Amino acid sequence: MLEIKNLHAAVDGKEILKGIDLTVKAGEVHAIMGPNGSGKSTLAYVLAGRAGYEVTEGSVSYDGKDLLAMSADERARDGVFLGFQYPVELPGVNGMTFLRTAANAVRRHRGLPELDGIDFLKLLRQKASLLEMDDSLLKRAVNVGFSGGEKKRNEIAQMAVLDPHLMVLDETDSGLDIDALKIVSKGINALRGPDKATVLVTHYQRLLSYVEPDVVHILARGRIVASGGKELALELERDGYINYVPEAA
Amino acid sequence: MAATTETQQALKDIGGDYKHGFVTDIEMDVAPKGLNEDVIRMISAKKEEPEWLLQWRLEAFRKWGREEEPEWAKVHYPAIDFQDIHYYAAPKRKDGPKSLDEVDPELLDTYAKLGIPLREQEVLAGVMGSPNIAVDAVFDSVSVATTYKKKLEEMGIIFGSFSEAVKTHPELIRKYLGSVVPVSDNFYATLNSAVFSDGTFVYVPKGVRCPMELSTYFRINTKETGQFERTLIIADEGSYVSYLEGCTAPMRDENQLHAAVVELIALDNAEIKYSTVQNWYPGDKNGKGGIYNFVTKRGACRGVNSKISWTQVETGSAITWKYPSCILQGDNSQGEFYSVAITNNMQQADTGTKMIHIGKNTRSRIISKGISAGRGQNTYRGLVRVMAGAENARNYTQCDSLLMGDKCGAHTVPYIEVKNPSAQIEHEATTSKISEDQLFYCLQRGLTQEEAVAMIVNGFCKEVMQNLPMEFAVEAQKLLGISLEGSVG
Numbered sequence: 001m002l003e004i005k006n007l008h009a010a011v012d013g014k015e016i017l018k019g020i021d022l023t024v025k026a027g028e029v030h031a032i033m034g035p036n037g038s039g040k041s042t043l044a045y046v047l048a049g050r051a052g053y054e055v056t057e058g059s060v061s062y063d064g065k066d067l068l069a070m071s072a073d074e075r076a077r078d079g080v081f082l083g084f085q086y087p088v089e090l091p092g093v094n095g096m097t098f099l100r101t102a103a104n105a106v107r108r109h110r111g112l113p114e115l116d117g118i119d120f121l122k123l124l125r126q127k128a129s130l131l132e133m134d135d136s137l138l139k140r141a142v143n144v145g146f147s148g149g150e151k152k153r154n155e156i157a158q159m160a161v162l163d164p165h166l167m168v169l170d171e172t173d174s175g176l177d178i179d180a181l182k183i184v185s186k187g188i189n190a191l192r193g194p195d196k197a198t199v200l201v202t203h204y205q206r207l208l209s210y211v212e213p214d215v216v217h218i219l220a221r222g223r224i225v226a227s228g229g230k231e232l233a234l235e236l237e238r239d240g241y242i243n244y245v246p247e248a249a
Numbered sequence: 250m251a252a253t254t255e256t257q258q259a260l261k262d263i264g265g266d267y268k269h270g271f272v273t274d275i276e277m278d279v280a281p282k283g284l285n286e287d288v289i290r291m292i293s294a295k296k297e298e299p300e301w302l303l304q305w306r307l308e309a310f311r312k313w314g315r316e317e318e319p320e321w322a323k324v325h326y327p328a329i330d331f332q333d334i335h336y337y338a339a340p341k342r343k344d345g346p347k348s349l350d351e352v353d354p355e356l357l358d359t360y361a362k363l364g365i366p367l368r369e370q371e372v373l374a375g376v377m378g379s380p381n382i383a384v385d386a387v388f389d390s391v392s393v394a395t396t397y398k399k400k401l402e403e404m405g406i407i408f409g410s411f412s413e414a415v416k417t418h419p420e421l422i423r424k425y426l427g428s429v430v431p432v433s434d435n436f437y438a439t440l441n442s443a444v445f446s447d448g449t450f451v452y453v454p455k456g457v458r459c460p461m462e463l464s465t466y467f468r469i470n471t472k473e474t475g476q477f478e479r480t481l482i483i484a485d486e487g488s489y490v491s492y493l494e495g496c497t498a499p500m501r502d503e504n505q506l507h508a509a510v511v512e513l514i515a516l517d518n519a520e521i522k523y524s525t526v527q528n529w530y531p532g533d534k535n536g537k538g539g540i541y542n543f544v545t546k547r548g549a550c551r552g553v554n555s556k557i558s559w560t561q562v563e564t565g566s567a568i569t570w571k572y573p574s575c576i577l578q579g580d581n582s583q584g585e586f587y588s589v590a591i592t593n594n595m596q597q598a599d600t601g602t603k604m605i606h607i608g609k610n611t612r613s614r615i616i617s618k619g620i621s622a623g624r625g626q627n628t629y630r631g632l633v634r635v636m637a638g639a640e641n642a643r644n645y646t647q648c649d650s651l652l653m654g655d656k657c658g659a660h661t662v663p664y665i666e667v668k669n670p671s672a673q674i675e676h677e678a679t680t681s682k683i684s685e686d687q688l689f690y691c692l693q694r695g696l697t698q699e700e701a702v703a704m705i706v707n708g709f710c711k712e713v714m715q716n717l718p719m720e721f722a723v724e725a726q727k728l729l730g731i732s733l734e735g736s737v738g
Contacts, residue, residue, distance in 0.1 A: 048689075048693050049692075050689050050693075051689065052685070071692075072689065072692040073693075073695055073696060073698070073701075076693050076694055076695040077695040081693075082693050084693075087690070088684075088690035089687075090687060090690070090704070090705060091708055091709065092707070092708030092709055092710070092711035092712075093704055093705065093707070093708035097704075098694070098704065099694075101696060101704065102694035102695045102696060105694075105695040105697075106695050109695070158694065162694065162695070
């Protein structure tokens, strides 16, 4: 599904990713952990194709296609979803209109008929109930005046509606209380499937007790320095990054 | 009288048999270039106007000669040679394209994006022989329009061309013409008063609530109102009317200078809602060509509890110079101004409003959204004046500017003059840019760059757009996106 080879990327001329190799197969969930400034969010942005994140070396293949050759919006329509660490406010933009426009862009790309207002509302209600989200939230301007937890739930609701193949979730657990974390995790788990792949970027093990990863990677100074099973996350929880990143001590 | 001789000769050359400008059976399309009393007499005679209106025009012309072109607006353009303009052209143009095949493909492309039906496109593009289809294209059949017209007549609503109204309702015209925008109001208004071509006249009788939006679409023969439009709307006591002006489709015109005058009068307990979508040709990317839109629009809330609300979406023209204003004379009267102005490429807009509080408990609300892209320059210029007798006047003003790119400009010039200590005036202003974050967020959900910009800009303008009548709103939303195409990335 996703094959990253020797990926180097720079922001403002400064190299952040220094040769990442990562393969995520369909059906798998991979967690990427690491200290602040290790390049986790940069990796997420590079996969999503954000302007200003310049790939200097390496390749990324997605479903057998050259991901890096695609523009950000093409990637999105082709099934790459990024859950933002800080979801962006769009003042005056109605949440339903926004999401319906996005959903129909994806559906057109997949050769599916566009959804009219009524069918879309049905789909949205169904997905929102999964996340125990209030309808009223979706009628407001996108993310404007939302609490941290509401923003993250909204991200997962969008993801559920857009039905992506590759989900990259950048610190979706940050800023969530325990109840919200459970709900969001339930949402993520519901979207797992044999033809889908998930990359979870997180600081903390606690998300991983609800969304169980197949592989855990440790990212430090732009490289993956260790990979293992879910026990690796538990070890980090106990000891910190000291065994992998000496200066973290 | 050299000029007169010259005019007569010029008219003869065109094939006319001109004597003193009073002969009406002259076969010709265009008056000679330039402006003098004879040309004005000719315009008036052509329209078979009464003597008083001719004198009114002549007075305006004499005053115009003594006035100076305003230079205080933040707009720059080469000096206009007012003697190099035709001030009268017969309404029927004969050199239009014969079919859509002959129309600029770029224009057709934009029509397609706006989703305008083919037959309506023909009308807009000025394809020969199409004007009578106009009504039918918009409302399916001529009979629908006729039905509406009949309904309006039954309710006593007068809705027609200005020239027609001069003949059918001279008493109303004489009473109200120039009563809100006086002849010598400003350079362009004075010019308009002297040479105005045609326009719209609306009168809504006492206690009548006009059951539909009055739009120029309903009127046959409105397409060629020309460059000096004159509109007069009177809402009698307790009446209500909503009027839509303009069109989202791009409009091309041979005349570079447009100087329209619009006067609104609301009597006791009456309400007028006036909505405009202006999309005249803005010129090319380098600022070549484009319409100079120098418009004077003003409403008088004469009666108690009266209300006038202006909503404008200005996306076209090379230069926009307009300040739809309200004179809040009646006690408890209300004025509103909702505006979206977009300047892209080399466009310049200097627009805003004046709210003049005269009566007690008068209220006004100003919401202005300026969007600058390319090398566009966008200025909000507004005046809130509270006169000494205006007890408890209130105003709320919000001016927001959105910048796209780093070569455009946004300027806010609010004037506030308060002569009564009980007034409450609020002014808020913001300037922001479309952020990279917002764009990327939209792209990451699958929207194209154009869709993303259109969505963010429509969000920014929401408070104004939601005041547009339904008929206009959807097209106007698309228009915002189209006007800004290519402005990011």
